[in-house]
Amino acid sequence: MADQTFRLPDLGEGLTEAQLVAWRVEEGGRVDVNTPLCEVETAKAVVVIPSPWAGTIHKLHARPGASVAVGEPLVTITAAEATQAEATPGTLVGYGPGAPESGIRRKARTAPAVTESSGDVRAAPFVRQLAKDMGVDLTQLTGSGPGGRITRADVEAAAASPAAASSLAAASSPTTAAPSTDGERRISVVGIRKAIARQMVRSVSTIPQFTEFAVFDATNLMAAREEGKASGRSMTPLPYFIAAVVKAVRAYPLMNSSWDESRDEIIVKQPVNVGIAVNTSQGLLVPVLRGADQLELTAIAEKSAKLIEGARAGTLLPGEMSGGTITVTNVGASGPVETGTPIINPPECCVVAFGAIKPRPMVVQGQVVARSGAWISISVDHRIVDGALATEFLTALVSELESISA
Amino acid sequence: MEPVTMAKAINLSLRDALTRDENVLIFGEDVGALGGVFRITDGLQKAFGEERVFDTPLAESSIVGIAVGLALRGFKPVPEIQFDGFIYPAFEQIVSHVAKYRNRSGVPLPITIRVPFGGHIGAVEHHSESPEAYFAHTAGLKVVTPSTPADAYALLQAAIDDPDPVIFFEPKARYYLKEEIDTAARVPIGKARVAQEGSGVTVIAYGPTVSIALQAAKTAAAEKISLEVIDLRSLSPLDMDTVMASVRKTHRAVVVHEAPVFCGFGAEVAARISHDAFDLLEAPVARLGGLNAPYPPARYEKLYLPDVDRILQAADAALAYG
């Protein structure tokens, strides 16, 4: 003998209440399923509500004239027997306060992580992301863009020279090239050009760097490339260079480090993130191949190709151009350049330049023969690395390149 | 004045318009003796006669089509389309003629088309739709929707007084919301209101979602998250000044409506904010709405429609973004 309480359903598509007009039953009276219980008047109609269950009327919850909200108890009926009435679901179409119509719910939301507004900084969302990646605090910058907007160049410059950041805006110049009277042309320096300039100045003015040269025999490398090509995996020499640099770095981890001026410490980096110098229509960009020490040759090839393509198309995300630990530049890739003296990309310790691979006279087992070969040059931060260690690293690099097997 | 429901406020507004201007005519399906399926026109035929408040044959295209003719003859027609899902036969008349007649002829059409819209009433198919974007997309129409009884009264006055056509969407799930109204207050078309002041995230809502946004703001306040709720009131014209004033303060925005997100009205609002406040945004503008599926059977509508939790989730995400 269980009591069941019948709650007022939504009788007409979105109603929230009804007025009880009259009861047609009394407490203690017996009802069957569909025995008329009461008349109620909604905003739409006067209707008779039939009993959903058989049993005895235990309690009438409202008096005639009273307003009953959808979902509120109307009548309690003591079931005639413990019948199927028990299994009857509750009001299904109740749209009054809090009446659920199904047991299925969305997950509750999880606890919020709140960040305060960073004030009225004016910077495009892209620039904000760049600043985040480069660790630049936008609130400390004054923008050089229209209306004081912080530009991408402002952030890049600030990253290159934190101290110079606040004076940047004052030094900004008009963005159009102004012709002068004597035939000279003045080109205003903005954007990437400006960032490169600052980075290079920072390098040569703060890093005592020296350069060493070597030639390596590229016969095996070229053979490996030929073999790759034959089996459908065409590859430029660059992935081989990167792979060799990574292996050499593993043997000489100090080459993968940076000098911390403020604390007189050397920070030896764990992952090997190889910066790849790429010439683009906008100037030199250095996308970064992250975790190159964890990658197989084919993955290096794939990812570096994508980065280069992205750099040229201008589609790289800011995070793909920061965080390098050593840089590779392929100076022989686009002309008959044998070698050069690369400038370190601060705050890195070492930059490796590869010249053009071409047939050149080499002495093999006492005989002068024509072999494929190329120059390597490395520039190194002398604060961290001495000539002897640089030579060992260069030797290891040459040995890695010459022992490439297909 | 006693608090009145939105249904009653609209009824009063129609009554006052009929009293004030003898050229106001009300017609549609069941608006006469029955007083409309939601009782919005209750008692109007009795008070103003069968010539000014009349039932039409069951034909939505002609209900709107005759409004054009009546307007040309000097009347101010206020036709009712019974349910959102039944407006489509009239789409041709609304888009090709109501919206464009003035542009074609120089003759303005002072027509106000009333349409109950939105879900949350447990109805069968075609009774819970949110077709506002189709009309907001159509130049020549003004599209408004109130979220409170007071706004319902005043906005409807403004719509009927407007020399040009207005689509007046009534959030049917809020018909029984009660509050005191001031019949002397004026609400111009094209002016949004700040329904709740706040500083953390701007929540932009209209019609049925305003009260949900307000509930979300209340819940958020308990967690020390401050939401500013903007009630657009008018979708076309769109009051970007009010929206932008808020976004300049919060740098974060969430737009919420019942219509599906894909190509919904929120896309317009989000695009405008993203453009006009591009530099100020600390998080992408979020859009919340119905799922990108036909309006579901009633048992599933609460899962389909945006709710307090989903608004809070979007606000959380916006705050955690930057």
Added chain:
Amino acid sequence: MADVVRVVAADDPLRALFSPAGELTAEARSRLGLDAAALRELYRNMVLIRRADQEALNLQRQGELGLWGQFLGQEAIHVGAMTALRATDWVFPSYREFGMAMVRGIDPAEMLTLFRGLSHGPWDPRRYHFAPLAIPVATQVPHAVGFAMGCRLKHGDEVVLSTFGDGATSEGDWHEAMNFAGVFKTPVVFLCQNNYWAISVPLSKQTAGSIADRALGYGFPGIRIDGNDVLGVYAAVAAAADRARQGDGPYLIEAVTYRMGAHTSSDDPTRYRPESELEAWNAKDPIARYRAWLEQQGIIDEGTVAAIADAAESAAQAMRARLTAMPTPPPGEAIFGRVYSNPPESFLREREEFESSLEGS
């Protein structure tokens, strides 16, 4: 004027079956070809669907259905028309044809899931040759005509029944479909259930003319008949279907009846129509009338009547029990499952996101 098609008596095999007032003639009644069992079956079906209709209204009042649209008083049309068709003939209903669907064999508890908010279309139209309910008024009429055009193109012998109310005849879709049916001479029987009320709007305010006579303007015949006589409806639909099956084109039957209940459970007809109308139509109740006729013919006795009433009672209770025990289908399937044949990736992703946002996922 030679190119104007005029409908002549020879095109209209129904005219001879009915009196000018639309009553089936005694002679036609005697030649229906229905035996006693078939005549009892008509009665049984009318009683069954009426009891189910009442139970659905009760279920709505008890909060188990969101909405119910009664067809009380229109049982003769539902049963007469469906009995006159072959099982392979298609039906394109409006939204009050629950009784027709029951006669076609669709499970009423399954059907009620539509009004319980679980489904927009609980049956497979291809299995029952019964199209989904069409709620926007008159929109299903062009579908019926198109289907009938298809039957002609495929040289099938199916006939299509297009059914709608008096209100539907005001909609543009209805007129356009009627015109197509005439132009393409499609095998379709238009059956108007003229129940005098489109919600609160009476027939007199719906149309100033005759519904049946409109057929002539579209180039085919029409007739107005007593829709509360199950045998009259049976005879009319059977004859019109035969005619269509023979390739003679569409026919419009205006079956006059009365909506004894409210438009739907959300409606209150006391606000707009006089009690006196109900009393007058109560006297023409299709079930009482037919029962009296059957008793008079000696085809049915009190015992059979009681047995049928009992059967209807248990069927209604079984319907209630099945309906209330029906599980709620998973939301992902209910909302996304039937939208596309080949759901786009983006759509599947939205479904996945939705499903993983549910408790317990």
